[in-house]
Amino acid sequence: MSRIKTLFPVYFFSLLVGVPYLSAQNRPTIYVGLVSVTPTNVPILSAVDGGYFEKYGLDVKPLVMSGSSTALAAMLSGEMSFITIAGSGVINAHLAGRDAVMIAGTVNYAPYELVVAKNIKKIEDLKGHKLGIARFGGSADFLARWGLEKHGLAPGKDVVILQTGGNPERLAAVSQGAIQATLLEQSFAYRAKKEGLHTLIDYSTIGLDYQHSGIGTTESFIEKHRELTTNFLKALIEGIHRMKGDRAFALKVIERHLRISDPETLKIAYDYNVPTVPDVPYVNLKGIKFLLGNRSKRFFEENRGRSFLKRRAPTLIRESAPRASCPRVAVIAY
Numbered sequence: 001m002s003r004i005k006t007l008f009p010v011y012f013f014s015l016l017v018g019v020p021y022l023s024a025q026n027r028p029t030i031y032v033g034l035v036s037v038t039p040t041n042v043p044i045l046s047a048v049d050g051g052y053f054e055k056y057g058l059d060v061k062p063l064v065m066s067g068s069s070t071a072l073a074a075m076l077s078g079e080m081s082f083i084t085i086a087g088s089g090v091i092n093a094h095l096a097g098r099d100a101v102m103i104a105g106t107v108n109y110a111p112y113e114l115v116v117a118k119n120i121k122k123i124e125d126l127k128g129h130k131l132g133i134a135r136f137g138g139s140a141d142f143l144a145r146w147g148l149e150k151h152g153l154a155p156g157k158d159v160v161i162l163q164t165g166g167n168p169e170r171l172a173a174v175s176q177g178a179i180q181a182t183l184l185e186q187s188f189a190y191r192a193k194k195e196g197l198h199t200l201i202d203y204s205t206i207g208l209d210y211q212h213s214g215i216g217t218t219e220s221f222i223e224k225h226r227e228l229t230t231n232f233l234k235a236l237i238e239g240i241h242r243m244k245g246d247r248a249f250a251l252k253v254i255e256r257h258l259r260i261s262d263p264e265t266l267k268i269a270y271d272y273n274v275p276t277v278p279d280v281p282y283v284n285l286k287g288i289k290f291l292l293g294n295r296s297k298r299f300f301e302e303n304r305g306r307s308f309l310k311r312r313a314p315t316l317i318r319e320s321a322p323r324a325s326c327p328r329v330a331v332i333a334y
Contacts, residue, residue, distance in 0.1 A: 027057055027058055030059065030081045030228070030232065031061050031079065031080050032060055032080065032081065033062075033070075033071040033083035034062050034063065035068045035071050035085060035086075037064055037257070037258055039269040039273035040084070040273060042253055042254060043236060043277055043281070044060075044062055044215075046250065046253050047235045047238065047239025048060055049249075050238070050239050050243075052239045056234055058228070058231060058235065060232075068089045069137075072089060076093075082103075083215075083216050084106075085214065085215075086138055086139040086212060087102065087283075087287060087291050088137065091288070091292055092137050099218040101216065101217060101218065101219050102215065102216050103216070104236060104281040104283065106277055107276070108211060108278060108281075109204055110208050110210040111204055111212055113184055113199040113201065113202045113204075114181060114182075114183055114203070115174060115181065115192045116174070116198060116200055117177065118197065120180055120200070123153065124153070126158075126180065128158070129159060129179075129181065130161075130178075131162070131179060132161075132170045133170075134164075134170070140183040147201050159181075164182070168188070170184060170188075171188055175192075175195055181200075191265075208290070209286035209290050210291070214281065236281065240281065244279070247274075250270060250274050
């Protein structure tokens with residue numbers, strides 16, 4: 001069996017050598033697709049607002065995309081150099097034969113809670129009811145199905161799963177009775193509980209190894225623009241260090257980009273999202289392995305009989321030996 005394609009390379013280089021400032025007209029313009037407006041994007045936005053991309057000679061422009069599928073398509077077409085993407089999204093794309101890799105992990109746990117209507121007391125009560133997620137194939141979809149199956153419920157059969165929009169739309173749908181359950185990111189789950197809804201599963205506290213989201217690109221882009229990718233990650237790391245060490249700066253970033261003015265909501269968005277970002281955002285390899293094992297099994301069942309499956313059956317994930325320019329690399333072997 002031959003090993004092909006590096007699936008999750010994580011290029012973190014020495015930060016000892018600085019990069020001189022370049023004039024604005026000499027900086028390459030880099031478009032970064034943000035899947036949604038959420039506090040999980042604060043690392044990228046901090047690097048932008050702090051001027052760290054400029055420091056490393058990059059003119060980075062973050063653009064909000066209408067969902068993960070749109071962002072992924074834009075990345076694969078070359079319209080976006082980098083995107084924020086769920087670990088499950090990268091795996092889905094890779095299993096389908098697309099050139100998608102994750103180069104950094106910014107949310108390396110599952111920041112979701114299963115929030116239910118007031119009349120739902122235990123997960124088994126969801127049988128015959130509706131559960132809302134953002135998009136099929138996304139992180140909320142994956143975790144919802146995993147949680148239901150762990151409690152003996154068949155997703156799609158015992159519990160209807162519907163695409164009902166982003167966190168605000170899903171919260172509104174539960175509150176209004178259109179659906180009886182949903183997965184919400186923690187800051188939205190906090191608001192839900194203030195409205196009288198309650199949580200049945202807090203995925204962040206059950207010891208689940210999980211790669212929620214990170215920075216995605218294509219392997220072909222890295223091969224053509226290795227130095228640019230290196231500088232992008234250096235700037236990202238410095239942005240992370242600034243936001244974690246300067247609370248006032250991080251709060252301003254959240255307030256500006258997420259348009260949050262309520263002090264309590266601003267505090268919750270900070271408390272749930274900033275301290276948990278890793279200082280050096282390695283991809284969570286155990287989390288990727290967990291996702292890959294569960295997603296690939298379902299993928300093969302859904303695509304039984306297709307000829308390309310034999311060529312793309314993943315057997316293991318491993319960390320390669322350190323390299324001079326790439327000290328940590330996750331490789332998938334076939």
